[in-house]
Amino acid sequence: MSKVALVTGGTRGIGAAIARGLKEAGYTVAASFVGNTAAAEEFREETGIPVFRWDVSSSEECRRGVDEVTQALGPIEVLVNNAGITRDRAFRKMSDEDWHVVMNTNLHSAFYMTRTVIEGMRERQYGRIINISSINGQRGRYGQVNYSTAKAALYGLTKALAMEYARRGITVNAIAPGHIDTEIVRSSSPELVASLLAEIPVGRLGTPEDIARCVCFLASEQADFITGSTITANGGTYLI
Known part of the structure; x- marks a missing residue:
């Protein structure tokens, strides 16, 4: 019987590519969403992957x-904490709501989701937890104090959890995507896209499938000696 993998925010963008990639790799996949029901239903019909609606910023949900x-x-044996949002603005204009909604969705959700599945993983002595962070959690970005802080905190969550659960057969890792060709980027001005491309030594935007391949590797048996690590997938934009 195939392992069950859950991808939060898994019906659009990077999350959808991750869900598809895991299904192609032989997992039984579930994708969560909260806002766009029409897109989620289209994704379900196209892929055959079941979708489930809940708000990952709520522990109860x-x-x-x-x-x-x-x-x-x-x-659930593989959890991909992918759900995330942005509320970009300069720090001096950032409201309490801008801060809290991003922290709740991008950081607190990873805590809530992981806490909900990890005891079952511990009992079965097997689990894979993969946190999708960002290049901007590593280097920061103007107008993204809230987003960069939440994404940076995921690295601490990843390392501490990895240490706690390594002897229980559970690996915990992170992925830091760079500039990825998603709907948000495609809807941006040509000038912005050109400026992003100028930052990338390999000369192209990343694709959602680039990130999905990283997830599939970390979820696989071949990665069972890797825990507490971050795969930096940014085309050479930021090297650490």
């Missing part, structure tokens, strides 16, 4: 959502 997935598909 995460418990409910995981229960639904588990009842429908079985225990």
Whole structure:
């Protein structure tokens, strides 16, 4: 029986590519979403991947959502914490709401989701937790104090959890995408896209599939000696 993988924010953009990639790799995949029902239904019809709606920024909703997935598909053995949002603006104009909504969705959700699945992983002595962070959590970016802070915090979460659960057969890793060719980027001005390309030594934007391949590797048996690590997938934009 194939392992069950859950991808939060898994019906659009990078999340959708991750969900597709895991399905192609032989996993039974579930994708969560919260806002765009039409896009989620289109994704489900196109891929055959079941979709589940809940708000990952709510601890209670995460418990409910995981229960639904588990009842429908079985225990979750791979969790990809991908859900995220932006509320970009200069720090002096950033409101309390701008700060809290980004922290709740981009950081607190990873805590809620992981806490909900990890005891089952511990009992089964097996699990893969993969946190999707960002290049901007490594280097920062103008107008993204909230986003960069949340994404940077995921690295600490990843390392500490990896240390706690390494002897329980659970690996915890992160991925730091660079500039990726998503709907948001494609809808940007040509000048902005050109400026992003100018930052990338390999000369192209990343694709959602580039990130999906990283996830599939970290979820696989071949990666069972890798934990507490970050794969930096940015085309050479930022080297650490």
